[in-house]
Amino acid sequence: MGADVIKLVYCIRKRTDLPAEEFRKYWLEQHGPLVRSVAAQINAAKYVQSHTVEPGLNGVLQQSRGLAEPYDGITEVWWEDVADLHAAMATAEGRAAMGRLVDDESKFIDFAHSRVFMTEEQVIFD
Template identity: 25%
Template sequence: MLKMIILIRKKPGMSRDDFIHHYETSHAVIGKRLLGHLWTKYVRNYPMSLMEYQPEENSVDDSYDAVTEIWFKDQADVDEMARIINIPENNRLILEDEEKFQDRIHTRLLMVEEIDNGTVLG
């Protein structure tokens, strides 16, 4: 299964709450409307604390403010998403919305092959 991971920083000066609110009530809605039929799963993750290397810290990791995961059935769906995004009116809508809440120069997209061996913890 293919998965896209998107690392996003909030716009400088924007609060965490405002960033999450805009993402959930505007950008995610636009994405689902235009592209949701191509996704098998769509998850937005918002880091709460930095724990991995500094467990004594209890502050929000400011490296990225959202880690978005989008799963695809196959490469054809990834290609179709790119085609839809590049339709001029869709591209304009998406970019204008991103400018409202993202520090776009720092956004990173990773295509990964997800391997799940079915391990259940606990």
């Protein structure tokens, strides 16, 4: 991926009516393959799920900094550049694919307590 890569970062909280294991399983085994199936329509170059682990260590980190509780995970979606994302959103197929993703997310994500934003990476070391 080139220097103009743009990335969506989605800090996710699970729906409170879902047990943690059911949330993780659905996100990985149902939603992940759905994202893969629409990757071409949304022009996505890469998709990663990061599932929160180590609750004890998270608690230590949280307390040492006075932080709120951690998210249940993070999704990252990369595009080669912002033009690829805009091009996908300019097509009926791209908009329909994004709509399918949002509909599916409503099955396991607490939208009101999650956060999403676009970023441009600044690599400090690799």
